[in-house]
Amino acid sequence: MRRSWYRCAASGSSTCGGTSCSGSRCCTTPAWCWDGLVDAHTHPVWAGDRVHEFAMKLAGATYMEIHEAGGGIHYTVEHTRNALEEELFSSFQHRLLRMLRAGTTLVECKSGYGLALETELKMLRVIERARRELDIGVSSTYCGAHSVPKGKTASEAADDIINNHLPKLNDLMQSGDLRVDNIDVFCEKGVFDLNSTRRILQAGKDIGLQINFHGDELHPMNSAELGAELGAQAISHLEEISDKGIEAMGSAKCAAVLLPTTAYILRLNQPRARDMLKAGVIVALGSDFNPNAYCYAMPMVMHLACTNMKMSMNEALAAATINAAYSLGKSQSHGSLEVGKQGDVIIINSSRWEHLIYQFGGHQELIKYVIVKGKIVYQNDRVLSF
Ligand SMILES: N=CN[C@@H](CCC(=O)O)C(=O)O
Numbered sequence: 001m002r003r004s005w006y007r008c009a010a011s012g013s014s015t016c017g018g019t020s021c022s023g024s025r026c027c028t029t030p031a032w033c034w035d036g037l038v039d040a041h042t043h044p045v046w047a048g049d050r051v052h053e054f055a056m057k058l059a060g061a062t063y064m065e066i067h068e069a070g071g072g073i074h075y076t077v078e079h080t081r082n083a084l085e086e087e088l089f090s091s092f093q094h095r096l097l098r099m100l101r102a103g104t105t106l107v108e109c110k111s112g113y114g115l116a117l118e119t120e121l122k123m124l125r126v127i128e129r130a131r132r133e134l135d136i137g138v139s140s141t142y143c144g145a146h147s148v149p150k151g152k153t154a155s156e157a158a159d160d161i162i163n164n165h166l167p168k169l170n171d172l173m174q175s176g177d178l179r180v181d182n183i184d185v186f187c188e189k190g191v192f193d194l195n196s197t198r199r200i201l202q203a204g205k206d207i208g209l210q211i212n213f214h215g216d217e218l219h220p221m222n223s224a225e226l227g228a229e230l231g232a233q234a235i236s237h238l239e240e241i242s243d244k245g246i247e248a249m250g251s252a253k254c255a256a257v258l259l260p261t262t263a264y265i266l267r268l269n270q271p272r273a274r275d276m277l278k279a280g281v282i283v284a285l286g287s288d289f290n291p292n293a294y295c296y297a298m299p300m301v302m303h304l305a306c307t308n309m310k311m312s313m314n315e316a317l318a319a320a321t322i323n324a325a326y327s328l329g330k331s332q333s334h335g336s337l338e339v340g341k342q343g344d345v346i347i348i349n350s351s352r353w354e355h356l357i358y359q360f361g362g363h364q365e366l367i368k369y370v371i372v373k374g375k376i377v378y379q380n381d382r383v384l385s386f
């Protein structure tokens, strides 16, 4: 690495919302030092290609039409159930590497393409292995309530999760075999209703998991109000959040994880980022990487948040670093460059820090180094360790 001072993007911002950087110093070198990016919402462990569904959506099919016809999540569940654990790990590792090259140093990873206990555990083991073996930070989320299994009602599926999945998970967590950080439910019309969602989230909280769930995406469900009441750490999507929900999340310090790729790909209403920021909601960003929204790159997510959700570049920077870390309960150790925090850093080659957001898709050229825990793990297109 060049022996020169780098400028820190976060410290140049008076409105970033995060704590300030202590390591910045101006120089003439056209390089900028950013905190490593934090991706607050992904579904990165799965088998089965869904490119054909992209064509269906372009032809006018909605997300729920495909889901109700047995495609979407159901399609991925079928393929993931049939996949070997080793195959799942291999494709997951490849996806994590692509995220790392786009500047992500901490990523939230969900299960949720198993639904049945055995496959959910297979996915969580794959996530656990990545957390232990790879040079990227991982926050693990149990998302067994991602869809209602065929032949069950939402209430029956909730009973199964509460009586069978969560006790098993708790055993594995207690024995140290598995670390799971968060519990998730897809709270949506035709998926998990508010009451089933409440029961599952509360049971997860009772075994020590942080509540971090999908809500108010396609229909207004009062998910935001529920999350605030249950003490959720974060709620994702929120395209259909109510005014009361915004107020409740602001007061409860519950982070809103906004996912610009989903609204873009599915042509949904944009989440009301400006109203949330005005109400004091902690706004974070995630890629939502999954077979429906195939995007690994947080710089592109920040760009979309600015153009489509009317966030400023400073707000997008905070949302993809310190606020995303907060949404995972990790803002004490991640999300900003400060003494005492983990040394996750990216260094970009450009005259101004804003280029990483402005150049849509330009991150592959701009990101020179990715550093995790003080160690260079990626340099241009050269992988040093993974
Ligand atoms: N909305 C629910 N879950 C995912 C999509 C998962 C899938 O379609 O496979 C999301 O966050 O966008």
Ligand SMILES: [Zn+2]
Pocket: 041, 042, 043, 214, 288
């Ligand atoms: Zn999701």
